[in-house]
Amino acid sequence: MEMVVDWLSEALEAVAQQPAIGYLAGGAPATEPTSIAALALTANGRQADATKGAEWLAQAQLESGLVGVRSGETAPGWPTSLAVVAWTAVDKQRFGKHIDRAVAWLLSHRGKAIARSKDFGHDTELVGWAYAEQTHSWVEPTAFAVLALKAAGQANDPAAREGIKVLLDRQLPGGGLNYGNTMVLGQFLRSHVQPTGIALVALAGVNDGSDRLAKTIAWLKRSIGPETTALSLGWAILGLKAQGTELPPNADQWLGAAAAKASPHKLALLALAAKGWPI
Numbered sequence: 565m566e567m568v569v570d571w572l573s574e575a576l577e578a579v580a581q582q583p584a585i586g587y588l589a590g591g592a593p594a595t596e597p598t599s600i601a602a603l604a605l606t607a608n609g610r611q612a613d614a615t616k617g618a619e620w621l622a623q624a625q626l627e628s629g630l631v632g633v634r635s636g637e638t639a640p641g642w643p644t645s646l647a648v649v650a651w652t653a654v655d656k657q658r659f660g661k662h663i664d665r666a667v668a669w670l671l672s673h674r675g676k677a678i679a680r681s682k683d684f685g686h687d688t689e690l691v692g693w694a695y696a697e698q699t700h701s702w703v704e705p706t707a708f709a710v711l712a713l714k715a716a717g718q719a720n721d722p723a724a725r726e727g728i729k730v731l732l733d734r735q736l737p738g739g740g741l742n743y744g745n746t747m748v749l750g751q752f753l754r755s756h757v758q759p760t761g762i763a764l765v766a767l768a769g770v771n772d773g774s775d776r777l778a779k780t781i782a783w784l785k786r787s788i789g790p791e792t793t794a795l796s797l798g799w800a801i802l803g804l805k806a807q808g809t810e811l812p813p814n815a816d817q818w819l820g821a822a823a824a825k826a827s828p829h830k831l832a833l834l835a836l837a838a839k840g841w842p843i
Contacts, residue, residue, distance in 0.1 A: 685747025739783030764803030
């Protein structure tokens with residue numbers, strides 16, 4: 565346990581030094597890693613440091629409500645969801661106007677349905693959210709948008725409920741999800757750890773009325789180990805914790821080992837995973 569405390573304390577100190585961070589060490593600040601850093605800091609009681617990151621997100625928001633990948637970028641807008649989650653976790657009242665504008669943008673910029681086809685195994689008529697506006701819905705942006713609406717108190721909005729249906733529908737028969745498809749041209753695709761973990765965070769508290777979710781949780785639990793990459797490991801641990809699942813016995817050691825060679829973005833995610841999703 566002492567090793568876990570040591571790496572986590574060092575990780576939080578490193579993230580707090582630059583709460584607005586990019587994908588790469590020394591890179592330009594970006595919305596996704598800065599949102600994750602703010603969540604990690606606030607989840608671990610570093611409120612003042614978390615607020616600095618949340619303020620950067622507020623300054624990056626456009627008048628439309630969109631928060632781009634980096635400050636000044638007008639598209640795509642999928643990171644807007646993570647900004648909403650960060651603002652809500654850090655100080656919902658202080659950032660209320662930013663949250664409202666962002667949620668309005670999310671609700672008016674959902675994915676695009678396409679006609680059902682025997683070539684695809686998932687329900688293409690269900691609408692979630694996309695990486696790029698006016699394109700088909702994918703797992704990660706849909707999960708992030710569902711989390712944003714939940715955080716903003718709009719979990720019962722029809723769009724949020726349909727987003728949950730998208731995530732449930734995209735589960736593969738043996739458990740897990742990939743980035744968006746299930747079967748293409750008669751061939752089932754492989755599940756991936758990262759989108760599965762993200763989806764399970766968004767599906768916390770959801771009962772799909774079948775054994776599919778249980779299969780997904782079991783698949784994720786047996787699919788991680790000491791060699792799992794930092795981003796996949798962080799999201800997997802967050803997903804399992806959100807589902808109330810007992811973690812593998814060595815999960816803490818895996819997080820600490822991954823942190824030893826992680827960039828600031830990955831370090832923030834690992835620190836968040838050690839604590840659990842804060843909302």
